[in-house]
Amino acid sequence: MDMSDVARRGLVLLGCGKMGSAMLAGWLDGGLPSRSVWVIDPMPSDWVRAQGVNVNTPLPTAPAIVLIAVKPQMMGEALPVLVALGGGDTLFVSVAAGTPIAAFEQVFGSGTPIVRAMPNTPAAIGRGITALIGNSAATVSDVALAQELLAAVGQTVLLDREEQMDAVTGVSGSGPAYVFHLIETLAAAGEAQGLPADLSMQLATATVAGAGALAEVAEEDPAQLRVNVTSPNGTTQAALEVLMDGDAGFPDLLKRAVAAATERSRELSRG
Numbered sequence: 001m002d003m004s005d006v007a008r009r010g011l012v013l014l015g016c017g018k019m020g021s022a023m024l025a026g027w028l029d030g031g032l033p034s035r036s037v038w039v040i041d042p043m044p045s046d047w048v049r050a051q052g053v054n055v056n057t058p059l060p061t062a063p064a065i066v067l068i069a070v071k072p073q074m075m076g077e078a079l080p081v082l083v084a085l086g087g088g089d090t091l092f093v094s095v096a097a098g099t100p101i102a103a104f105e106q107v108f109g110s111g112t113p114i115v116r117a118m119p120n121t122p123a124a125i126g127r128g129i130t131a132l133i134g135n136s137a138a139t140v141s142d143v144a145l146a147q148e149l150l151a152a153v154g155q156t157v158l159l160d161r162e163e164q165m166d167a168v169t170g171v172s173g174s175g176p177a178y179v180f181h182l183i184e185t186l187a188a189a190g191e192a193q194g195l196p197a198d199l200s201m202q203l204a205t206a207t208v209a210g211a212g213a214l215a216e217v218a219e220e221d222p223a224q225l226r227v228n229v230t231s232p233n234g235t236t237q238a239a240l241e242v243l244m245d246g247d248a249g250f251p252d253l254l255k256r257a258v259a260a261a262t263e264r265s266r267e268l269s270r271g
């Protein structure tokens with residue numbers, strides 16, 4: 001199955017909020033005809049209504065894809081409308097955080113191809129990263145198609161095992177919030193050194209964004225980039241001695257933060 005099958009047989013999008021709309025925008029930009037998309041959402045936005053997609057109309061009987069983008073807590077209420085589409089060759093793709101493949105297999109049957117995907121919020125500007133894993137009924141080409149759909153909102157990576165999804169959640173899923181907090185605290189630290197709040201925030205935001213962009217394109221790995229900007233006994237070294245402290249520094253702090261998020265993801269998946 002490929003995108004031409006999606007255009008021909010249709011794509012059903014269940015839940016068209018922030019993530020659903022970001023993906024839909026990417027698909028339409030990529031050339032998917034709007035008439036090939038069926039959106040189910042109790043309160044579709046004006047933007048969704050203006051796209052020419054089918055909104056809350058009867059569904060095709062065998063769409064190529066059903067993409068599930070409702071909040072995990074709405075799943076019980078939202079999934080029943082899709083039950084008739086399970087058990088065939090319609091591929092189900094879920095982006096819901098913390099909802100395991102088994103929960104979908106219970107509703108649609110274990111013979112239904114299902115791909116679980118975990119995007120993150122920079123997807124809203126096409127700069128997300130999504131990790132994907134398929135169930136045993138999902139073929140290599142099913143997973144590749146899910147990957148192509150998620151590529152509309154950024155990079156994609158494939159996982160070997162569903163258990164890895166909890167650590168992915170701890171690193172990239174929740175990670176944007178850690179970086180936002182880094183920006184906040186870097187700006188506050190600049191203020192503490194006498195800079196005006198606005199100026200300090202602008203410096204901190206541009207520094208994080210610029211360093212992130214540099215880390216992505218540079219040939220050197222981030223550790224080498226750090227070394228490159230650290231002159232002996234200079235200003236950066238003075239700060240890094242604080243940040244890289246073995247007990248109270250970044251390494252242990254982030255390790256504990258990611259472990260806490262990973263553990264919480266495990267708990268949520270257990271229900």
Ligand SMILES: NC(=O)c1ccc[n+]([C@@H]2O[C@H](COP(=O)([O-])OP(=O)(O)OC[C@H]3O[C@@H](n4cnc5c(N)ncnc54)[C@H](OP(=O)(O)O)[C@@H]3O)[C@@H](O)[C@H]2O)c1
Pocket residue numbers: 014015016017018019020040041042043069070071072074077078095096097098118119120121122123173
């Ligand atoms: N946002 C992200 O960056 C991000 C990252 C990773 C994973 N995710 C996952 O993506 C999913 C959606 O998140 P989101 O941020 O896009 O949330 P959201 O903006 O709240 O979107 C969810 C949409 O689903 C709709 N909905 C509620 N009940 C429904 C039903 N019974 N049938 C159909 N649609 C229904 C909601 O409508 P109402 O507003 O009217 O309730 C809303 O438009 C979640 O499972 C989340 O875990 C999101």
